Structure formats: C-alpha cells, structure tokens
Amino acid sequence: MYSVEFVLNDFVQFRFDGSPSVGNPVTFSCYVWPVVEFDGRRWREIEDGYADALRRLTPGTVISTEEQTGSGLRIALDTGVLVIHPAPDEVHVEIAVLAGFEDRRWMVWRPGEESFEDVI
Numbered sequence: 155m156y157s158v159e160f161v162l163n164d165f166v167q168f169r170f171d172g173s174p175s176v177g178n179p180v181t182f183s184c185y186v187w188p189v190v191e192f193d194g195r196r197w198r199e200i201e202d203g204y205a206d207a208l209r210r211l212t213p214g215t216v217i218s219t220e221e222q223t224g225s226g227l228r229i230a231l232d233t234g235v236l237v238i239h240p241a242p243d244e245v246h247v248e249i250a251v252l253a254g255f256e257d258r259r260w261m262v263w264r265p266g267e268e269s270f271e272d273v274i
Contacts, residue, residue: 155214155231166208168236170216170254180254182229184236186244192234210234221269238263242273249273 187199214231226239
C-alpha cells in the first residue's frame with residue numbers, strides 16, 4: 155500500500171501496487187471508516203490521531219487478508235492492520251469496493267452479504 159486518500163469527509167481510498175501491464179493501481183475504496191491497529195493500539199475515526207494512524211500504514215506490504223462473518227474484513231500489512239466491520243448504522247449502501255485488477259474484475263462488499271452477513 156503506497157497511498158491513503160481522504161475523499162471529502164465521506165470515505166477513504168487505499169492504493170496498492172498493481173500489475174505493470176495495466177498501469178493502474180489496485181484501489182480499495184472504504185465507505186465506512188476502518189479501525190487501524192498497530193503497536194498494541196486501536197484507532198477509530200472519531201479519535202484524535204486517526205488520520206495519522208492511517209498515514210503511518212504507508213508504505214506497507216500486505217501480509218494477509220481475512221474475511222469472516224462476525225468480524226468482517228481484516229487487511230494485515232507489515233506496518234499495521236485495517237479492520238472493517240461496521241455497525242449497521244454506519245453503512246449507507248456499500249461497505250467497500252476493490253478494483254483495478256488486470257482482468258478488470260472487482261469486488262464489492264455490502265451489508266447482509268458474504269463476510270458482512272451480520273451487518274443488517
């Protein structure tokens with residue numbers, strides 16, 4: 155992950171190195187504010203230092219990802235962890251979108267679907 159972009163005050167985008175043949179980054183648009191974890195601490199969007207905690211994750215290499223109903227989506231980087239598991243009242247339509255792959259595939263997460271079946 156090489157970029158964290160705050161889009162207005164609505165959502166945050168994370169950019170990852172993509173395939174050189176495509177020339178575009180892989181973009182993870184998060185429409186709910188993820189929790190940031192590192193150094194034994196958790197930051198939420200309402201807390202002072204949240205934006206700094208997100209920025210501290212860059213540059214970072216993805217170590218693992220995990221999806222599970224009840225805990226949502228977890229992206230572990232060598233610099234920290236993003237946890238996306240919103241309360242139902244935090245979601246307006248979509249939770250997140252991942253796009254930018256060479257074969258033009260993309261993934262969308264919505265409440266009530268897949269690893270967010272419990273967010274209804």
